[in-house]
Amino acid sequence: MNVASANEKIITTPYSRLLGRRSTSPRAAVSGVTRAPGATIPYQELLLPWGRIAPCSHLPPRVKPVFVKGVQGIGGVICIYCLRHLAPTDFTREHVIPEAFGGFEGNLTLLDLVCAQCNQHFGDTIDRVMARGSPVSVARIERGVQPPEKAAGVVRDRVRFAWDAEDETHRGMILTLAAEEGQLCVVPIPQVGFAKKSGRGLVYVSGDTLLDAEAPLPEEANPQGKVFLVTDSPATKAKLMEALRARKIPFHDEGAEVGLPIASGGMIPVEVRAAVDSLVVRCAAKIAFNYAAYILGREFILDDSFSTCRNFIRHETLPSYRIVEIDDHPILADDLRYRRQTNGHLITVAWAADGRSVTGQVSLFNEVRYRVSLARNYPGVWREIRSGHLFDIESRRVDELTPSSLARPGGVVPVTM
Numbered sequence: 290m291n292v293a294s295a296n297e298k299i300i301t302t303p304y305s306r307l308l309g310r311r312s313t314s315p316r317a318a319v320s321g322v323t324r325a326p327g328a329t330i331p332y333q334e335l336l337l338p339w340g341r342i343a344p345c346s347h348l349p350p351r352v353k354p355v356f357v358k359g360v361q362g363i364g365g366v367i368c369i370y371c372l373r374h375l376a377p378t379d380f381t382r383e384h385v386i387p388e389a390f391g392g393f394e395g396n397l398t399l400l401d402l403v404c405a406q407c408n409q410h411f412g413d414t415i416d417r418v419m420a421r422g423s424p425v426s427v428a429r430i431e432r433g434v435q436p437p438e439k440a441a442g443v444v445r446d447r448v449r450f451a452w453d454a455e456d457e458t459h460r461g462m463i464l465t466l467a468a469e470e471g472q473l474c475v476v477p478i479p480q481v482g483f484a485k486k487s488g489r490g491l492v493y494v495s496g497d498t499l500l501d502a503e504a505p506l507p508e509e510a511n512p513q514g515k516v517f518l519v520t521d522s523p524a525t526k527a528k529l530m531e532a533l534r535a536r537k538i539p540f541h542d543e544g545a546e547v548g549l550p551i552a553s554g555g556m557i558p559v560e561v562r563a564a565v566d567s568l569v570v571r572c573a574a575k576i577a578f579n580y581a582a583y584i585l586g587r588e589f590i591l592d593d594s595f596s597t598c599r600n601f602i603r604h605e606t607l608p609s610y611r612i613v614e615i616d617d618h619p620i621l622a623d624d625l626r627y628r629r630q631t632n633g634h635l636i637t638v639a640w641a642a643d644g645r646s647v648t649g650q651v652s653l654f655n656e657v658r659y660r661v662s663l664a665r666n667y668p669g670v671w672r673e674i675r676s677g678h679l680f681d682i683e684s685r686r687v688d689e690l691t692p693s694s695l696a697r698p699g700g701v702v703p704v705t706m
Protein backbone atom coordinates (compact mmCIF):
# COMPACT_ATOMS: atom_id res chain seq x y z
CA MET A 290 0.00 0.00 0.00
CA ASN A 291 1.36 3.38 -1.01
CA VAL A 292 0.60 6.30 1.20
CA ALA A 293 -0.79 9.08 -1.00
CA SER A 294 -1.23 11.67 1.71
CA ALA A 295 -1.73 11.86 5.42
CA ASN A 296 -5.36 10.90 5.21
CA GLU A 297 -5.65 9.08 1.96
CA LYS A 298 -4.12 5.76 1.12
CA ILE A 299 -4.10 4.11 -2.23
CA ILE A 300 -4.61 0.40 -2.39
CA THR A 301 -4.28 -1.80 -5.39
CA THR A 302 -7.58 -3.57 -5.64
CA PRO A 303 -7.59 -7.36 -5.66
CA TYR A 304 -8.80 -7.31 -9.24
CA SER A 305 -5.71 -5.49 -10.38
CA ARG A 306 -5.63 -7.01 -13.82
CA LEU A 307 -8.48 -5.70 -15.88
CA LEU A 308 -8.41 -7.12 -19.36
CA GLY A 309 -9.57 -5.10 -22.30
CA ARG A 310 -9.96 -5.85 -25.99
CA ARG A 311 -9.20 -3.46 -28.77
CA SER A 312 -12.20 -1.79 -30.28
CA THR A 313 -13.25 -2.66 -33.82
CA SER A 314 -13.45 1.06 -34.50
CA PRO A 315 -10.43 2.69 -32.94
CA ARG A 316 -10.75 6.42 -32.63
CA ALA A 317 -8.70 8.51 -35.01
CA ALA A 318 -5.66 9.71 -33.21
CA VAL A 319 -2.47 11.47 -33.92
CA SER A 320 0.95 12.42 -33.26
CA GLY A 321 3.72 13.55 -31.06
CA VAL A 322 7.28 12.41 -31.16
CA THR A 323 5.69 9.04 -31.30
CA ARG A 324 2.15 8.85 -32.44
CA ALA A 325 -0.12 7.01 -30.12
CA PRO A 326 -3.67 6.57 -31.35
CA GLY A 327 -6.25 6.89 -28.64
CA ALA A 328 -7.35 3.36 -29.28
CA THR A 329 -10.40 2.41 -27.36
CA ILE A 330 -9.96 -0.81 -25.49
CA PRO A 331 -13.33 -2.25 -24.66
CA TYR A 332 -13.47 -3.97 -21.37
CA GLN A 333 -13.91 -7.69 -21.64
CA GLU A 334 -13.64 -9.23 -18.27
CA LEU A 335 -12.29 -8.59 -14.86
CA LEU A 336 -9.88 -11.33 -14.06
CA LEU A 337 -10.18 -11.90 -10.36
CA PRO A 338 -7.02 -13.40 -8.95
CA TRP A 339 -9.14 -15.92 -7.10
CA GLY A 340 -10.82 -17.27 -10.23
CA ARG A 341 -14.40 -17.97 -11.11
CA ILE A 342 -17.39 -17.79 -8.86
CA ALA A 343 -18.95 -21.03 -7.69
CA PRO A 344 -22.28 -21.39 -5.88
CA CYS A 345 -22.14 -20.90 -2.17
CA SER A 346 -22.91 -24.14 -0.39
CA HIS A 347 -23.69 -22.78 3.05
CA LEU A 348 -26.91 -20.93 2.48
CA PRO A 349 -30.14 -21.76 4.25
CA PRO A 350 -33.49 -21.00 2.59
CA ARG A 351 -34.16 -17.33 2.09
CA VAL A 352 -35.36 -15.26 4.98
CA LYS A 353 -38.38 -13.00 4.91
CA PRO A 354 -37.75 -9.26 5.01
CA VAL A 355 -37.72 -8.11 8.56
CA PHE A 356 -37.86 -4.55 9.72
CA VAL A 357 -36.28 -3.51 12.94
CA LYS A 358 -38.16 -0.66 14.45
CA GLY A 359 -36.98 1.89 16.97
CA VAL A 360 -38.84 2.06 20.24
CA GLN A 361 -40.57 5.29 21.09
CA GLY A 362 -40.11 6.33 24.68
CA ILE A 363 -40.67 9.48 26.63
CA GLY A 364 -39.22 12.39 24.73
CA GLY A 365 -39.37 10.76 21.31
CA VAL A 366 -37.22 8.29 19.42
CA ILE A 367 -33.43 8.31 19.62
CA CYS A 368 -31.36 8.34 16.44
CA ILE A 369 -28.63 5.71 16.74
CA TYR A 370 -26.08 8.07 15.14
CA CYS A 371 -26.68 11.58 16.48
CA LEU A 372 -28.46 10.39 19.66
CA ARG A 373 -31.04 13.16 19.37
CA HIS A 374 -34.54 12.53 20.66
CA LEU A 375 -36.85 13.23 17.76
CA ALA A 376 -40.40 12.73 16.64
CA PRO A 377 -41.08 9.59 14.58
CA THR A 378 -41.76 11.85 11.59
CA ASP A 379 -38.12 12.97 11.70
CA PHE A 380 -36.96 9.47 10.79
CA THR A 381 -36.52 7.87 7.40
CA ARG A 382 -35.96 4.35 6.24
CA GLU A 383 -32.26 3.43 6.21
CA HIS A 384 -31.04 0.47 4.19
CA VAL A 385 -28.27 -1.54 5.81
CA ILE A 386 -26.58 -1.68 2.38
CA PRO A 387 -26.91 1.66 0.53
CA GLU A 388 -29.07 1.36 -2.57
CA ALA A 389 -26.09 2.38 -4.70
CA PHE A 390 -24.86 -1.20 -4.19
CA GLY A 391 -27.95 -2.90 -5.50
CA GLY A 392 -31.63 -3.27 -4.85
CA PHE A 393 -32.41 -6.44 -2.95
CA GLU A 394 -35.61 -8.30 -2.42
CA GLY A 395 -36.17 -8.19 1.32
CA ASN A 396 -33.32 -5.73 1.87
CA LEU A 397 -32.48 -5.31 5.52
CA THR A 398 -33.97 -2.00 6.56
CA LEU A 399 -33.88 0.11 9.71
CA LEU A 400 -37.05 1.98 10.64
CA ASP A 401 -37.14 4.78 13.20
CA LEU A 402 -33.47 4.25 14.00
CA VAL A 403 -31.70 6.74 11.73
CA CYS A 404 -33.02 10.29 11.52
CA ALA A 405 -33.63 12.02 8.21
CA GLN A 406 -30.77 14.43 8.80
CA CYS A 407 -28.19 11.70 9.44
CA ASN A 408 -29.58 9.69 6.54
CA GLN A 409 -29.23 12.66 4.19
CA HIS A 410 -25.75 13.47 5.48
CA PHE A 411 -24.55 9.91 4.85
CA GLY A 412 -26.15 9.81 1.40
CA ASP A 413 -24.47 13.05 0.34
CA THR A 414 -21.02 12.21 1.68
CA ILE A 415 -19.75 8.75 2.56
CA ASP A 416 -22.27 6.71 0.52
CA ARG A 417 -21.61 8.80 -2.56
CA VAL A 418 -17.84 8.52 -2.26
CA MET A 419 -18.00 4.78 -1.63
CA ALA A 420 -20.07 4.38 -4.80
CA ARG A 421 -18.03 6.59 -7.10
CA GLY A 422 -14.51 6.81 -5.75
CA SER A 423 -13.55 3.68 -3.84
CA PRO A 424 -12.21 0.17 -4.49
CA VAL A 425 -15.77 -1.01 -5.30
CA SER A 426 -16.58 1.64 -7.91
CA VAL A 427 -15.56 -0.60 -10.82
CA ALA A 428 -17.17 -3.71 -9.38
CA ARG A 429 -20.44 -1.78 -9.12
CA ILE A 430 -20.47 -1.41 -12.91
CA GLU A 431 -18.82 -4.73 -13.68
CA ARG A 432 -21.41 -6.60 -11.62
CA GLY A 433 -24.27 -4.84 -13.36
CA VAL A 434 -25.45 -2.80 -10.38
CA GLN A 435 -24.88 0.23 -12.60
CA PRO A 436 -24.83 0.30 -16.44
CA PRO A 437 -21.47 0.81 -18.23
CA GLU A 438 -22.58 4.33 -19.18
CA LYS A 439 -22.07 5.23 -15.51
CA ALA A 440 -18.32 4.72 -15.98
CA ALA A 441 -17.99 8.47 -16.47
CA GLY A 442 -19.20 8.91 -12.89
CA VAL A 443 -16.20 7.08 -11.43
CA VAL A 444 -14.06 9.81 -9.90
CA ARG A 445 -10.82 9.93 -11.86
CA ASP A 446 -8.64 11.22 -9.05
CA ARG A 447 -9.78 8.47 -6.69
CA VAL A 448 -9.84 5.43 -8.94
CA ARG A 449 -6.85 5.31 -11.22
CA PHE A 450 -6.15 3.00 -14.13
CA ALA A 451 -2.76 2.43 -15.69
CA TRP A 452 -1.61 0.17 -18.46
CA ASP A 453 0.37 -2.62 -16.84
CA ALA A 454 2.31 -3.12 -20.09
CA GLU A 455 5.27 -5.47 -20.23
CA ASP A 456 7.44 -3.00 -22.11
CA GLU A 457 8.93 -0.05 -20.28
CA THR A 458 7.68 2.55 -22.75
CA HIS A 459 3.98 1.92 -22.27
CA ARG A 460 3.94 0.75 -18.69
CA GLY A 461 2.13 3.26 -16.51
CA MET A 462 0.23 4.97 -19.33
CA ILE A 463 -2.83 6.63 -17.80
CA LEU A 464 -6.17 5.13 -18.80
CA THR A 465 -9.68 6.16 -18.01
CA LEU A 466 -12.81 4.09 -17.69
CA ALA A 467 -15.38 4.55 -20.43
CA ALA A 468 -18.31 2.84 -22.10
CA GLU A 469 -18.44 2.06 -25.78
CA GLU A 470 -21.38 0.30 -27.39
CA GLY A 471 -22.62 -0.75 -24.00
CA GLN A 472 -19.30 -2.25 -22.97
CA LEU A 473 -17.02 -1.12 -20.20
CA CYS A 474 -13.62 -0.23 -21.59
CA VAL A 475 -10.45 1.67 -20.84
CA VAL A 476 -9.18 4.55 -22.97
CA PRO A 477 -5.80 6.33 -22.88
CA ILE A 478 -6.20 9.98 -21.96
CA PRO A 479 -4.16 12.80 -23.55
CA GLN A 480 -0.85 12.73 -21.69
CA VAL A 481 2.90 13.07 -21.93
CA GLY A 482 5.42 10.41 -20.95
CA PHE A 483 8.72 11.73 -19.59
CA ALA A 484 11.88 9.69 -19.41
CA LYS A 485 12.65 8.71 -15.84
CA LYS A 486 15.77 10.04 -14.21
CA SER A 487 16.73 6.44 -13.53
CA GLY A 488 16.94 5.99 -17.30
CA ARG A 489 14.41 3.17 -17.34
CA GLY A 490 10.83 3.59 -18.48
CA LEU A 491 8.58 6.61 -18.61
CA VAL A 492 6.52 8.47 -16.07
CA TYR A 493 3.23 9.68 -17.51
CA VAL A 494 1.65 13.04 -16.71
CA SER A 495 -1.91 13.82 -17.74
CA GLY A 496 -2.59 16.71 -20.09
CA ASP A 497 -4.64 18.41 -17.38
CA THR A 498 -1.73 18.31 -14.94
CA LEU A 499 0.69 19.53 -17.58
CA LEU A 500 -1.59 22.47 -18.45
CA ASP A 501 -1.81 23.47 -14.79
CA ALA A 502 1.21 25.76 -14.42
CA GLU A 503 1.10 25.30 -10.62
CA ALA A 504 1.34 21.53 -10.76
CA PRO A 505 4.91 20.25 -10.46
CA LEU A 506 6.18 17.39 -12.58
CA PRO A 507 6.81 14.12 -10.75
CA GLU A 508 10.16 14.00 -8.99
CA GLU A 509 11.32 11.05 -11.07
CA ALA A 510 10.64 12.79 -14.43
CA ASN A 511 13.57 14.02 -16.49
CA PRO A 512 12.21 16.90 -18.61
CA GLN A 513 15.48 17.03 -20.59
CA GLY A 514 15.03 13.47 -21.79
CA LYS A 515 12.75 12.02 -24.41
CA VAL A 516 9.07 12.84 -24.27
CA PHE A 517 6.27 10.72 -25.60
CA LEU A 518 2.94 12.29 -26.47
CA VAL A 519 -0.34 10.46 -26.36
CA THR A 520 -2.98 12.49 -28.16
CA ASP A 521 -6.35 11.96 -29.75
CA SER A 522 -6.58 14.97 -32.09
CA PRO A 523 -4.39 17.67 -33.67
CA ALA A 524 -5.95 20.16 -31.24
CA THR A 525 -4.93 18.08 -28.23
CA LYS A 526 -1.44 17.69 -29.63
CA ALA A 527 -1.14 21.45 -30.10
CA LYS A 528 -2.30 22.00 -26.51
CA LEU A 529 0.21 19.55 -25.07
CA MET A 530 3.05 21.09 -27.11
CA GLU A 531 2.06 24.55 -25.90
CA ALA A 532 2.09 23.29 -22.31
CA LEU A 533 5.59 21.85 -22.84
CA ARG A 534 6.78 25.17 -24.26
CA ALA A 535 5.24 27.06 -21.32
CA ARG A 536 7.24 24.82 -18.98
CA LYS A 537 10.37 25.40 -21.10
CA ILE A 538 10.66 21.74 -21.85
CA PRO A 539 12.55 21.15 -25.11
CA PHE A 540 10.41 19.38 -27.62
CA HIS A 541 10.95 18.54 -31.27
CA ASP A 542 8.04 17.19 -33.22
CA GLU A 543 9.90 14.43 -34.94
CA GLY A 544 10.11 10.70 -35.02
CA ALA A 545 7.69 8.12 -36.27
CA GLU A 546 4.08 8.29 -35.33
CA VAL A 547 3.12 4.85 -34.24
CA GLY A 548 0.07 3.24 -32.81
CA LEU A 549 -0.16 1.66 -29.42
CA PRO A 550 1.10 -1.92 -29.44
CA ILE A 551 -2.22 -3.56 -28.90
CA ALA A 552 -2.63 -6.83 -30.75
CA SER A 553 -5.66 -7.23 -32.96
CA GLY A 554 -8.50 -8.33 -30.75
CA GLY A 555 -6.00 -8.01 -27.98
CA MET A 556 -6.47 -7.33 -24.36
CA ILE A 557 -4.31 -5.28 -22.10
CA PRO A 558 -3.60 -5.75 -18.44
CA VAL A 559 -4.70 -2.78 -16.39
CA GLU A 560 -3.64 -1.89 -12.90
CA VAL A 561 -6.48 -0.45 -10.83
CA ARG A 562 -5.74 1.69 -7.81
CA ALA A 563 -8.46 3.11 -5.66
CA ALA A 564 -8.41 5.57 -2.81
CA VAL A 565 -9.21 4.41 0.68
CA ASP A 566 -9.66 7.34 3.01
CA SER A 567 -11.75 8.32 5.96
CA LEU A 568 -14.89 8.70 3.79
CA VAL A 569 -14.61 5.17 2.43
CA VAL A 570 -13.75 3.66 5.79
CA ARG A 571 -16.61 5.48 7.53
CA CYS A 572 -19.05 4.20 4.92
CA ALA A 573 -17.89 0.63 5.52
CA ALA A 574 -18.14 1.21 9.27
CA LYS A 575 -21.67 2.58 8.84
CA ILE A 576 -22.77 -0.54 6.95
CA ALA A 577 -21.38 -2.69 9.78
CA PHE A 578 -23.01 -0.45 12.38
CA ASN A 579 -26.37 -0.50 10.58
CA TYR A 580 -26.18 -4.26 10.43
CA ALA A 581 -25.36 -4.51 14.13
CA ALA A 582 -28.37 -2.29 14.86
CA TYR A 583 -30.51 -4.58 12.73
CA ILE A 584 -29.29 -7.75 14.45
CA LEU A 585 -28.82 -6.53 18.03
CA GLY A 586 -31.59 -3.97 18.24
CA ARG A 587 -31.75 -0.40 19.34
CA GLU A 588 -31.13 -0.75 23.07
CA PHE A 589 -27.95 -2.74 22.52
CA ILE A 590 -26.50 -0.36 19.93
CA LEU A 591 -27.30 2.72 22.03
CA ASP A 592 -24.90 1.50 24.72
CA ASP A 593 -22.04 3.90 25.30
CA SER A 594 -19.50 1.25 24.32
CA PHE A 595 -20.69 1.75 20.72
CA SER A 596 -20.24 5.53 20.82
CA THR A 597 -16.61 5.61 19.69
CA CYS A 598 -17.61 3.92 16.45
CA ARG A 599 -20.84 5.95 16.29
CA ASN A 600 -18.90 9.24 16.52
CA PHE A 601 -16.33 8.10 14.00
CA ILE A 602 -19.10 7.38 11.49
CA ARG A 603 -21.20 10.47 12.19
CA HIS A 604 -18.57 13.06 13.09
CA GLU A 605 -15.31 11.59 11.78
CA THR A 606 -13.89 11.60 15.31
CA LEU A 607 -10.85 9.35 15.17
CA PRO A 608 -10.33 7.19 18.25
CA SER A 609 -6.91 6.49 19.71
CA TYR A 610 -7.08 2.88 18.57
CA ARG A 611 -7.37 1.29 15.17
CA ILE A 612 -11.09 1.21 14.51
CA VAL A 613 -11.16 -0.30 11.00
CA GLU A 614 -8.75 -2.75 9.42
CA ILE A 615 -8.69 -3.45 5.71
CA ASP A 616 -7.44 -6.57 3.99
CA ASP A 617 -8.52 -9.20 1.49
CA HIS A 618 -9.05 -11.96 4.02
CA PRO A 619 -12.21 -13.94 3.13
CA ILE A 620 -15.25 -13.76 5.41
CA LEU A 621 -16.72 -17.12 4.42
CA ALA A 622 -15.06 -20.11 6.06
CA ASP A 623 -14.74 -22.03 2.80
CA ASP A 624 -13.50 -19.12 0.74
CA LEU A 625 -9.83 -18.93 -0.08
CA ARG A 626 -8.00 -15.68 -0.51
CA TYR A 627 -8.10 -15.98 -4.30
CA ARG A 628 -11.10 -18.25 -4.72
CA ARG A 629 -14.49 -16.91 -3.71
CA GLN A 630 -17.86 -18.65 -3.71
CA THR A 631 -19.87 -15.51 -4.28
CA ASN A 632 -19.47 -11.97 -5.54
CA GLY A 633 -22.28 -10.74 -3.33
CA HIS A 634 -21.96 -8.41 -0.37
CA LEU A 635 -21.21 -9.99 2.99
CA ILE A 636 -21.78 -8.50 6.44
CA THR A 637 -21.29 -10.11 9.82
CA VAL A 638 -21.37 -9.19 13.47
CA ALA A 639 -19.84 -11.23 16.29
CA TRP A 640 -18.00 -10.98 19.57
CA ALA A 641 -14.28 -10.38 19.22
CA ALA A 642 -11.87 -12.90 20.73
CA ASP A 643 -12.00 -11.17 24.13
CA GLY A 644 -15.74 -11.90 24.41
CA ARG A 645 -16.44 -8.30 25.45
CA SER A 646 -15.90 -6.36 22.24
CA VAL A 647 -18.15 -6.49 19.20
CA THR A 648 -16.67 -6.73 15.72
CA GLY A 649 -18.37 -6.27 12.38
CA GLN A 650 -17.11 -7.31 8.97
CA VAL A 651 -18.16 -5.83 5.63
CA SER A 652 -17.09 -6.93 2.19
CA LEU A 653 -18.86 -5.36 -0.77
CA PHE A 654 -18.78 -7.74 -3.74
CA ASN A 655 -16.74 -10.09 -1.53
CA GLU A 656 -13.54 -8.26 -2.42
CA VAL A 657 -11.91 -5.93 0.08
CA ARG A 658 -12.80 -6.74 3.68
CA TYR A 659 -13.35 -4.01 6.28
CA ARG A 660 -13.17 -5.26 9.84
CA VAL A 661 -14.83 -2.76 12.15
CA SER A 662 -14.43 -2.45 15.90
CA LEU A 663 -18.06 -1.62 16.75
CA ALA A 664 -17.81 -1.67 20.53
CA ARG A 665 -15.11 -2.20 23.11
CA ASN A 666 -15.80 -3.70 26.52
CA TYR A 667 -19.55 -3.96 26.28
CA PRO A 668 -20.69 -3.87 29.92
CA GLY A 669 -24.08 -5.52 29.51
CA VAL A 670 -25.21 -9.09 29.90
CA TRP A 671 -23.50 -11.50 27.53
CA ARG A 672 -25.64 -13.09 24.88
CA GLU A 673 -24.77 -15.07 21.78
CA ILE A 674 -23.85 -12.84 18.84
CA ARG A 675 -22.79 -14.48 15.61
CA SER A 676 -24.71 -13.40 12.54
CA GLY A 677 -24.01 -12.86 8.89
CA HIS A 678 -25.93 -12.11 5.72
CA LEU A 679 -25.18 -12.47 2.04
CA PHE A 680 -26.64 -9.96 -0.41
CA ASP A 681 -26.60 -11.85 -3.70
CA ILE A 682 -26.09 -9.59 -6.71
CA GLU A 683 -27.54 -11.90 -9.36
CA SER A 684 -30.62 -13.22 -7.57
CA ARG A 685 -31.05 -10.00 -5.57
CA ARG A 686 -31.78 -12.15 -2.57
CA VAL A 687 -30.68 -11.55 0.98
CA ASP A 688 -29.79 -14.77 2.79
CA GLU A 689 -28.73 -15.42 6.32
CA LEU A 690 -25.44 -17.25 6.68
CA THR A 691 -25.20 -20.30 8.87
CA PRO A 692 -22.69 -20.01 11.74
CA SER A 693 -20.59 -22.77 10.16
CA SER A 694 -20.10 -20.69 7.02
CA LEU A 695 -18.63 -17.79 8.95
CA ALA A 696 -14.90 -17.71 9.27
CA ARG A 697 -13.47 -16.70 12.61
CA PRO A 698 -12.52 -13.03 12.36
CA GLY A 699 -8.97 -13.60 13.63
CA GLY A 700 -5.74 -13.81 11.69
CA VAL A 701 -5.89 -10.48 9.96
CA VAL A 702 -2.99 -8.50 8.69
CA PRO A 703 -3.86 -4.94 9.70
CA VAL A 704 -3.44 -2.56 6.80
CA THR A 705 -4.92 0.76 7.70
CA MET A 706 -6.55 3.08 10.22
Ligand SMILES: [Zn+2]
Nearest residue numbers: 368371404407
Ligand atom coordinates in the same frame (compact mmCIF):
# COMPACT_ATOMS: atom_id res chain seq x y z
ZN1 LIG B 1 -29.50 11.41 13.54
